[in-house]
Amino acid sequence: MRMKGERALVTGSTAGIGRAIALAFAAEGAAVVVTGRDEGRGRAVVSEIAAGGGTAVFLAADLHDETACTRLVDDASAALEGLTVLVNNAAGGDARDAAVADMTTDAWDAILRVDLTAPMWCARAAIPHLRAAGHGAIVNISTRQAERASAGLAAYVAAKAGLNGLTRAIAVEEAAHNIRCNTISPGYVLNDRRDADIAPERRARYEGMHLTRLGTAADIAHAAVYLASGESEFLTGVNLQLDGGSSIARALTLG
Secondary structure (H helix, E strand, O other): OOOOOOEEEEOOOOOHHHHHHHHHHHHOOOEEEEEEOOHHHHHHHHHHHHHOOOEEEEEEOOOOOHHHHHHHHHHHHHHHOOOOEEEEOOOOOOOOOOOHHHOOHHHHHHHHHHHHHHHHHHHHHHHHHHHHHOOEEEEEEOOHHHOOOOOOOHHHHHHHHHHHHHHHHHHHHHHHHOEEEEEEEEOOEOOOOOOOOOOHHHHHHHHOOOOOOOEOHHHHHHHHHHHHOHHHOOOOOOEEEEOOOOOOOOOHHHO
């Protein structure tokens, strides 16, 4: 029970990486707030946690809105009788993302609002609760794209690079309050819905970007448990490249 007594809010936790993190936190003894816009999926995650003997509640949230972010954090703290962990996992994919030469201001603003500004809003609202608890951990879920960009995703790349910088700023500002902030930057992570029918040649291309294997949501969840628990109390301001070695070697698919 590595997180016994911790009270955690995990944004975007009705599916994928966020769901895996919520399940892992609960299995390690944390009380968890599951959030997202899909109430049915959110309540299914809560039921799964409860079936395993854990504690969780669902709060619906649309992180496009500043007031909604603040309300979510305050409601999470009220539901759990305090807050000690925030995981900024929610991200908004947007088909309007593009190369800089083709970027519209509306698309740029919309993507940065969800992928960078909303995590700041949530962190800003969470910090007083973490301070009140006497300790805390913020874990930001970024991407290797922030360091190894793909063409045509300029807003997403910029937002996640900004998120990495936000991590360092919070780590510096909140160290005196016993609050740590770290980033996880996953490589390619398999997704049940997106990759259910992945073609063998496409899978081979993705595998060639890694030295080990493709990542899973569970890999990210294991790292999040470490960064949110007391085991990493001497670690702050770090960007953990959790990418199967792709950040240290030239991808095989690139030659």
